Amino acid sequence: MTVPALETQQxxxxxxxxxxxxxxxxxxNPGARHALIGPNGAGKTTFVNLLSGVLPPTRGQIKxxxxxxxxLRPDLRVKKGLARTFQINQLFKxxxxxxxxxxxxAQRLGMGGRMWGRFARDPEIALETxxxxxxxxxxxVADMRTASLxxxxxxLLEIAVAIAGKPKVLLLDEPAAGVxxxxxxxxxxxxxxxxxxxxxxxxxxxxDLVFAFADRITVLVEGxxxxxxxxxxxxxxxxxxxxxxxxxxxx
Amino acid sequence: xxxxxxxPAAGETPTGMEWRRRRTVLEVLFWVAxxxxxxxxxxxxxxxxxxxxxxxxxxxLDLILGYAGIVSLGHAAFFGVGAYAAxxxxxxxxxxxxLALVAAAITAGVLGLITAFLVMRGTDLTRIMVTLGxxxxxxxxxxxxxxxxxxxxxxxxxxxxxxxxxxxxxxAGRTAYVLSLSVLLVLFLVxxxxxxxxxxxxxxxxxxxxxxxxxxxxxxxRRLLTVYTIAAIYAGxxxxxxxxxxxxxxxxxxxxxxxxxxxxxxxxxxxxxLYGGILGAIVFKVLSDVxxxxxxxxxxxxxxxxxxxxxxVGRDRISGWFKRRETRP
Numbered sequence: 240m241t242v243p244a245l246e247t248q249q250x251x252x253x254x255x256x257x258x259x260x261x262x263x264x265x266x267x268n269p270g271a272r273h274a275l276i277g278p279n280g281a282g283k284t285t286f287v288n289l290l291s292g293v294l295p296p297t298r299g300q301i302k303x304x305x306x307x308x309x310x311l312r313p314d315l316r317v318k319k320g321l322a323r324t325f326q327i328n329q330l331f332k333x334x335x336x337x338x339x340x341x342x343x344x345a346q347r348l349g350m351g352g353r354m355w356g357r358f359a360r361d362p363e364i365a366l367e368t369x370x371x372x373x374x375x376x377x378x379x380v381a382d383m384r385t386a387s388l389x390x391x392x393x394x395l396l397e398i399a400v401a402i403a404g405k406p407k408v409l410l411l412d413e414p415a416a417g418v419x420x421x422x423x424x425x426x427x428x429x430x431x432x433x434x435x436x437x438x439x440x441x442x443x444x445x446x447d448l449v450f451a452f453a454d455r456i457t458v459l460v461e462g463x464x465x466x467x468x469x470x471x472x473x474x475x476x477x478x479x480x481x482x483x484x485x486x487x488x489x490x
Numbered sequence: 491x492x493x494x495x496x497x498p499a500a501g502e503t504p505t506g507m508e509w510r511r512r513r514t515v516l517e518v519l520f521w522v523a524x525x526x527x528x529x530x531x532x533x534x535x536x537x538x539x540x541x542x543x544x545x546x547x548x549x550x551l552d553l554i555l556g557y558a559g560i561v562s563l564g565h566a567a568f569f570g571v572g573a574y575a576a577x578x579x580x581x582x583x584x585x586x587x588x589l590a591l592v593a594a595a596i597t598a599g600v601l602g603l604i605t606a607f608l609v610m611r612g613t614d615l616t617r618i619m620v621t622l623g624x625x626x627x628x629x630x631x632x633x634x635x636x637x638x639x640x641x642x643x644x645x646x647x648x649x650x651x652x653x654x655x656x657x658x659x660x661x662a663g664r665t666a667y668v669l670s671l672s673v674l675l676v677l678f679l680v681x682x683x684x685x686x687x688x689x690x691x692x693x694x695x696x697x698x699x700x701x702x703x704x705x706x707x708x709x710x711x712r713r714l715l716t717v718y719t720i721a722a723i724y725a726g727x728x729x730x731x732x733x734x735x736x737x738x739x740x741x742x743x744x745x746x747x748x749x750x751x752x753x754x755x756x757x758x759x760x761x762x763x764l765y766g767g768i769l770g771a772i773v774f775k776v777l778s779d780v781x782x783x784x785x786x787x788x789x790x791x792x793x794x795x796x797x798x799x800x801x802x803v804g805r806d807r808i809s810g811w812f813k814r815r816e817t818r819p
Contacts, residue, residue, distance in 0.1 A: 291705065317707035329705065331698035342695055343706040345688045351708055352716075353688045361688075400706060 391422025548767025572726025598726020644740030
């Protein structure tokens, strides 16, 4: 059995009396296309925050490539190859996409602490930044202030920033949330074209996207894992239909 | 990527380059004017010296506020420690002015390193209170430690030897101003290198969004620690310059008003482009000089009014000229 790219054991998170994550034992295989679904308030984003280190868990363990990262700082998890995007854009509003991606690349190359040399002149950073801008369709807005970009472009940048870190595991928190229909296509294209060796955990409400994307699906309800299986198994599962899919007309 | 095509450097655009050229011309003019003032304004050199010191102090605050987003209302802590360190050095150890500045830098830097841990935790309000508290504590400590600091009487009888053994401190303030301005220029150039470096860019990510900064692997606390220490060194050198050039240090170096004034200066000049502190210092000192002659009692009223007007009209229209903010593709 291969070492999972990312796994949790009996992971729990309590906020006072509220249990946001309840005894979740979860496994993400290397190169997987895994979706995490569940009704609103199921604790999906809390789960991602635990995995990425934004929140400390109350109990349980998180392992990245077999290594315990439960208490590791967020930036060190990134260094070990765990990247994420945010459901609500978390971008550098005053910087341009070119600067944003450039910094992400510089940080990955271990140059983020350098006090000498102009950041803007480094050819290695510039080349890779240019390639990222092109593959995420951000070339035409590369030098605009991020705050002034169209929402869809900001969502693309959100994913591009994570990819700039060349992660082994990528957590995508509702990448297409709130994106107008016309710009949705670009996001879906980018998600579909993610590097095959990257294990992706997709949190998503849109069932068309989930079933088109995932080779495995985990259903979270009230913080606990309800069921985990292939898309076909999930679609056929009566419990999932009951709590989540309702009439099941999407599947 | 087509082969042989020039790759635009990160953050570089044609309009950006055009802007850069214009800025360089302005900058050279600015510094030439600053040094020409030695000859052109021989009777205002003491004021100019104060401006250069305040400008350096504000530059220091800009490093943490404008680049890393750390709000401090106790920046005088480092200024004061630098001033006393330089004063004590001159008084008891050696009268060389540059050695005194080194002592100021080291002492303030160590204090910065220690207190940086306090500002890493918490957000704006906590930081304001913590920095304020540190400055008040140090002011009171200096007041109590009479044997060392002279208490309320201040450090008296300081003498500084000529700079490089050549340039004697004169009553007109010529040597004082040349020294302060030279130090300011050197530290300004260093600050600009820092700001343009990858390190400087990661600071800006922290200012904009610490959550995402950590999510791209930026060690947020380590960066804050580093920049806070650098800023403390800058502020300490500013304080040291005051001690060296006026050859006197008193408790007012720690005063809350000093911390508040430097914040005001930076708000007047604008944050995040390094010239804000210097321009703000010029405006603040010249205005207060003019106004305090006209209305000795109420000059703070006019400074206050100016501040309100700036906030309403939008300072960005003035400082925007210096900043690169391309919003057009």
